[in-house]
Amino acid sequence: MDSHFRTDVGALRNILLRCADERRPVLAVVSVLGTTEEGAVDQIHRLVELQAEMRRRGLEFYHHCDAAWGGYTRTLFYAGKGKPVGTPSAIREITQTWPSDEVFQSFSAIHRADSITIDPHKLGYERTGVVLSFGPGACARTCARGNHPENPHPAARHKYLLLRG
Numbered sequence: 001m002d003s004h005f006r007t008d009v010g011a012l013r014n015i016l017l018r019c020a021d022e023r024r025p026v027l028a029v030v031s032v033l034g035t036t037e038e039g040a041v042d043q044i045h046r047l048v049e050l051q052a053e054m055r056r057r058g059l060e061f062y063h064h065c066d067a068a069w070g071g072y073t074r075t076l077f078y079a080g081k082g083k084p085v086g087t088p089s090a091i092r093e094i095t096q097t098w099p100s101d102e103v104f105q106s107f108s109a110i111h112r113a114d115s116i117t118i119d120p121h122k123l124g125y126e127r128t129g130v131v132l133s134f135g136p137g138a139c140a141r142t143c144a145r146g147n148h149p150e151n152p153h154p155a156a157r158h159k160y161l162l163l164r165g
């Protein structure tokens, strides 16, 4: 963990390099988009790059993003009619200081995780439920269902599953 309560990407890289060296399999890396206690946002953009680097080195693992708390805030990243907001300053016009440039980059990269969870019963103000979203790569790799149809809209690149508790 770094001094901002986020995954220390450099430290994680060293661990993964060691695993690759020792040929030890890694099942998954789980990132968090808004931790319960600190509201810390992992650097998702760096983690997806790290996953790609490790894949090139022969170490394959699954990347799940726990966006149970933060996921709904992603709705602020659309200006309307599904048009993505290009810069964090457009959001700061509403929220004043949030998101920082780096948090903006993290949120903008969540569709590159293999799967995401979002809790409607947190910032969605729903009574209950959880949304599980699987990216096309994850489906191809883990479910052997073939390729997801290509769609330029990031959200549409995932398969959604709404579970009601």
Ligand SMILES: Cc1ncc(COP(=O)(O)O)c(C=O)c1O
Pocket: 032, 034, 035, 036, 066, 067, 068, 069, 119, 130
């Ligand atoms: C970041 C995060 N992930 C997962 C959970 C689990 O949520 P639940 O058991 O309410 O679906 C929580 C709950 O606080 C959370 O904050």
